[in-house]
Amino acid sequence: MSNIELAFLMMAVLLVLMSIRIPIALAMLVCGAIGYSLIGGLPALLEYLGTAPASKFSTYDLSVVPLFLLMGELATRSGITAELFRTCNTWIGRQRGGIAMAAVAGCAAFGAICGSSLATASTMGKVALPEMKRLKYSGSLAAGALAAGGTLGILIPPSMVLIIFAVLTEQNISKMFIAAFIPGFLAAAGYILAIAVYVRIYPNSGPRGEKTTWSQKIKSTKDVWHITTIFLIVLGGIYMGIFTPTEAASVGVVLTAILAFTHGKMRANGLLTCLLRTAVSSAMIFFIVLGADLFSVFIALSRLPDLGVELIQNSGLSPYTILVLMLLTYLVMGCFLDSLAMILLTIPIYFPIIMVMDFGIPQADLGIWFGILALIVVEVGLITPPVGMNVFIIKSFDDTLKLKECFKGVIPFLISDVVRVALLILFPSITLGLVHLIG
Numbered sequence: 471m472s473n474i475e476l477a478f479l480m481m482a483v484l485l486v487l488m489s490i491r492i493p494i495a496l497a498m499l500v501c502g503a504i505g506y507s508l509i510g511g512l513p514a515l516l517e518y519l520g521t522a523p524a525s526k527f528s529t530y531d532l533s534v535v536p537l538f539l540l541m542g543e544l545a546t547r548s549g550i551t552a553e554l555f556r557t558c559n560t561w562i563g564r565q566r567g568g569i570a571m572a573a574v575a576g577c578a579a580f581g582a583i584c585g586s587s588l589a590t591a592s593t594m595g596k597v598a599l600p601e602m603k604r605l606k607y608s609g610s611l612a613a614g615a616l617a618a619g620g621t622l623g624i625l626i627p628p629s630m631v632l633i634i635f636a637v638l639t640e641q642n643i644s645k646m647f648i649a650a651f652i653p654g655f656l657a658a659a660g661y662i663l664a665i666a667v668y669v670r671i672y673p674n675s676g677p678r679g680e681k682t683t684w685s686q687k688i689k690s691t692k693d694v695w696h697i698t699t700i701f702l703i704v705l706g707g708i709y710m711g712i713f714t715p716t717e718a719a720s721v722g723v724v725l726t727a728i729l730a731f732t733h734g735k736m737r738a739n740g741l742l743t744c745l746l747r748t749a750v751s752s753a754m755i756f757f758i759v760l761g762a763d764l765f766s767v768f769i770a771l772s773r774l775p776d777l778g779v780e781l782i783q784n785s786g787l788s789p790y791t792i793l794v795l796m797l798l799t800y801l802v803m804g805c806f807l808d809s810l811a812m813i814l815l816t817i818p819i820y821f822p823i824i825m826v827m828d829f830g831i832p833q834a835d836l837g838i839w840f841g842i843l844a845l846i847v848v849e850v851g852l853i854t855p856p857v858g859m860n861v862f863i864i865k866s867f868d869d870t871l872k873l874k875e876c877f878k879g880v881i882p883f884l885i886s887d888v889v890r891v892a893l894l895i896l897f898p899s900i901t902l903g904l905v906h907l908i909g
Contacts, residue, residue, distance in 0.1 A: 473771070473774075474773065477774040484501045484765070501765060506518065519764075527759075533716050535756070541726050542583070544736070546593055548729050548736060551597050554579045555601075557690040559679060563682070566669045572598070573594055574622075574665070577622045582626050587621050588859060588863060591860040592863050610878045613876035614879025616864045619661060627654070627705060631813060647715065649838045649841075649904065656900070664885065665882070697729070766817070797843065799816070821840070839902060
């Protein structure tokens with residue numbers, strides 16, 4: 471068996487292991503170890519395992535992971551979700567479909583200090599779904615808006631998937647965060663526009679909310695000043711070069727902890743729970759990074775990426791055609807894999823191919839641009855059938871919602887995502903402009 475055939479075999483085994491619910495970290499570690507030992511020999515594998523993990527986990531960039539995870543845990547338990555939703559609802563809830571728009575805006579705001587799509591969908595769903603149900607919103611619009619809004623947690627910095635992509639591809643995390651800002655804003659704006667169009671076509675699906683006065687609007691805005699302050703300090707500090715991502719995360723943890731204790735229901739036992747959950751999540755992510763690193767080394771040794779580069783160079787297809795085909799595979803994989811699994815499985819193969827293609831973009835920017843595109847398409851997988859984790863989370867809050875109805879509700883938001891991806895492909899400056907301006 472050739473090395474290329476071995477690589478394809480191990481990838482097939484990896485998919486089988488993940489399909490039977492073997493943890494992705496263990497599956498990648500096992501497949502990578504077997505492949506590495508068959509190509510380089512067992513002594514080479516043991517030598518790698520004796521040095522690589524310590525080297526990888528001593529990387530300064532990885533220290534940002536537990537800090538942002540802890541910040542997200544504290545934010546989730548601080549009770550700020552209700553305040554964010556109430557403020558957004560006060561400003562735009564009177565519009566037809568305004569409650570759904572407020573939920574999307576609240577998801578964007580919460581995602582800016584959480585970094586987890588599932589956590590964003592879960593916490594905002596608990597707050598917004600009962601209100602939409604009370605006003606007799608259609609189940610499709612309610613579920614679709616909350617599921618799609620939840621995906622903003624993975625795109626708007628900080629994002630765990632974005633951090634892991636940056637670590638695996640050796641990209642600058644600060645620049646990745648900066649590059650994700652405008653696409654994240656476009657995502658939120660596109661979802662709100664999709665709601666506006668939907669309720670214009672189906673007026674009864676999103677009734678108007680209660681009318682509010684200017685004094686109520688101003689008061690509600692004052693109620694979230696502390697959240698706005700954390701957002702400006704953490705992300706503003708990164709964008710302005712005041713903090714590194716790790717330093718910003720440290721400041722964010724302290725400020726969010728203060729917020730959780732003073733404005734939320736956090737107590738000492740709640741803090742302990744946050745620390746324990748952060749430790750478990752961090753260990754899981756670090757284990758995933760180790761497995762992904764070994765699997766990536768095995769794929770590189772097999773020379774599968776080199777074969778991919780050679781085939782693409784001889785195919786006669788344009789770089790943009792290749793890029794679109796890659797992004798389409800993410801949509802297909804999104805039907806049965808989660809976002810992190812897709813990134814870890816494809817980056818060892820896709821990234822080297824992208825980096826040798828000519829898009830008219832400087833080499834230093836190419837990896838950042840592709841990373842944002844990949845992240846957006848992976849984000850779409852969170853709301854596509856039959857898996858659509860965010861959809862299942864929202865459905866779990868209301869047994870009367872039908873799954874078919876929920877997936878029907880995400881269609882307008884999927885259309886918005888397709889338009890956004892097309893714009894980012896056609897106009898890379900949308901992604902890279904802020905990076906160049908600040909950098």
